[in-house]
Amino acid sequence: MEGEITIKLRQISEYDINLLVEWFNDKEGTRYMEDPVDIYTAEYLRERINKESYDFIATLDDKPIGFCSIYNLKDRTGEISILIGNKETRGKGYGEEMLKELCNYGFRIYRLKELFASVDERNIASLRAFHHLGFNEITEQNGFVLLKREESSIKYTREIIKSYSNI
Incomplete structure (x- = not known):
């Protein structure tokens, strides 16, 4: 990735359906999905x-590059x-940028307290991206890693960054 990357999320419209199909x-893009149809x-x-659920198209320079979603909503999770x-x-590296935007929506806009993700243990790049964004592994089951991030971890990350800037 070169320079600053700006991934934007927008709501899905009827015009996106064929692209989503x-x-x-x-098969290559969905090989790590937990429950493929x-x-x-x-x-x-x-x-x-x-x-x-909250479903989005991720765009880079106004060009659709991916899909992301916040679902299984219950008790502010x-x-x-x-x-x-x-x-x-x-x-x-765009996946990590998509996750960053999605977490921003989840915590700041929808006021969720916790976000979870289930990631195929073979999807090393995805696991790395989740870890970079403060997700912690909870358990592994049937080849999938369950990860969790609490809203408070954002504050914790800011405190760490602030402490390093004072050195």
Whole structure:
């Protein structure tokens, strides 16, 4: 990644459905998903998206590069996931930037207290990104690592950064 990267999130619209169908049916891009469907259809995605969740298209320079979601919302907690759909943007660090924006939405805009994620243990890049953003491993089960980040960890991170700047 060169320079400052600005990933923006926007709500999904009907115009995104065909792109999402393409992304979710890409076996390489979805190989680490916990519960992949054999074939994603426009109808399936229309029904699933925005039902008790916050779903977004991630953009880079106004170009769609991925999908991300906050779901399983209960008692000010939520689960998050991302998918880098655009093949040209995989492996370039954009996933971590998407996660950063998604956490910002979860904690600052939706006022959640905890975020969880379930990551395939083979997805080293994703695990690294979650760790960089303050997520801690809770447990491993069936080849997936359950991670958690509390809203207070943002304050903790700021305190650490502040203490280093005083040295």
